[in-house]
Amino acid sequence: METQNFLLLKLAKIMHKVFQELKKRFDKLNDEEIKISTEQLGLLRSICLEEDDVIQKDMAxxxxxxxxxILRLINSLEEKDLIRRVVDNKDRRKNYLMVTKTGHRVMERYMLIVNELMLEIQQGLNKSDKEVFSKVVNHIVIKTGEL
Amino acid sequence: METQNFLLLKLAKIMHKVFQELKKRFDKLNDEEIKISTEQLGLLRSICLEEDDVIQKDMAxxxxxxxxxILRLINSLEEKDLIRRVVDNKDRRKNYLMVTKTGHRVMERYMLIVNELMLEIQQGLNKSDKEVFSKVVNHIVIKTGEL
DNA sequence: CATAATAGTTGCAGATATCAACTAATTATT
DNA sequence: AATAATTAGTTGATATCTGCAACTATTATG
Structure with missing residues (x-):
């Protein structure tokens, strides 16, 4: 019973650590390049990962x-030319959030670092463990989707 | 290869969702009670979970x-009478962070909600899956500890 | 004793967050 | 078709959290 609580807190801790490490490595890489905050990166990441084109309200x-x-984060991302607002022709209230070439490039670079760190972390795990882990994560995705 | 990246992002998403849901349920509970922010709660939680007594520097x-x-979060927690600074007799530079009775009560109440949500999320998972998941999390704890 | 190092504090500046009030565009209602 | 309600986005005000650098107080070291 208590084990599960602590598991959550452990998970929170490692996620914090992992993203901290990712930010550190990413910052190091982007010394003279585009400076991007964790929140901005998180939003950009989310926009990139969505199946369909999204508007600001969706992202909120x-x-x-x-x-x-979200609006203010979008502003900062647009200033850095990482995404662009494109008005919907059919409903001019809506701004589609399009990721620019630069935006994609930044994300790719970020993903490489993620990849590298993931490999480091996974070292020593066997295939079946990873599969079960992945399965459980997917289970939780579904469960949290119901909240 | 890509699977693992997305797994991390998935994990980030569910953690975000879970803590969001926790905060929502916690806020609802604490209508007239102590209002506490996510960061403050996170710090209080960490202090409670540490084995030994900690000082501000440790928490940082x-x-x-x-x-x-940390200092400012401690200030706000102390104002709410959830923790108390206690000067070390042997080294008067150090402030031990002691959780008050109220602080423990708040944490207990929070833990109950965590518990409840964890049970909801775990529904449908078998024991062995949970064990493997827990094992992998512990593996990651070790790996991230090396960073 | 003078100097280093350590723990904590304060001031400053910047990023994010929410809320409520507002505009503009679209849809629903009478 | 005119009016009202809804929706998407924007803005202003305010609060919280953050890190950095400079500072004080205390302890350790040479």
């Missing part, structure tokens, strides 16, 4: 943040 | 934040 829901928060 | 290291950040 997906990220679980206020629409004005 | 554990949480991976600047000591001044």
């Amino acid at each position: 829901e997906i990220m679980g943040k206020d629409k004005s928060s | 290291e554990i949480m991976g934040k600047d000591k001044s950040s």
Whole structure:
């Protein structure tokens, strides 16, 4: 019973650590390049990972943040030319958030670092463990989706 | 290869969702009670979970934040009478962070909610899957500890 | 004793967050 | 078709959290 609580807290701790490490490595890489904050990167990442084109409101829901928060993050990403607002012809209230070439390049570079770190972390795990882990994560994705 | 990246991002997403849900349930509970922010709760949680008594500097290291950040979070927790600074007799530079009765009560209440949500999320998983998951998490704890 | 190192504090500046009030565009209602 | 309601986005105000650098107080070291 208590084990499961601590597991969650452990998970929180390692996620924090992993993203901290990722940010550190990413910052190091981007010394003279585009400086991007964790939140900005998180939003960019989310936009990239969505199946369909999204508008600001979608991202507010997906990220679980206020629409004005998203708006300001979008502003900063647009200033850095990582994404671009494109007005929907059919409904001019909507701004589609399109990732620019630079944005994709930044994400790719980020993904390489993620990849590298993941390999480091996975060392010593066998295939079946990884599969079960992946299965459980997917299970939790579904369960949290129901919340 | 790519699978593992997305696994991390998936994990990040579910953690975000879980803590969001936890905060929501916790806020609902604490309508007239102590209002506490996510960061404050996170710090209180960490202090409670440590084996030994800690000082501010320890928490800065554990949480991976600047000591001044911790200091201010401690201030807000102390204002709410959830923790108390106690000067070390042998080294008067050090403030031990002692959790008050109220602090423990708040944490217990929080843990109950965590517990409840964990049970909801785990429904449908068999024992062996949970064990493997736990094992992998522990593996990652060790690996991230080496970073 | 003078100097280093350590723990904590304060001031400053920047990023993020939410809330509420607002505009503009679209849809629904009468 | 005119009016009202809804939706998407924006803005202003305010609060929280963050790190950095400079500072104080205390302890350790030479």
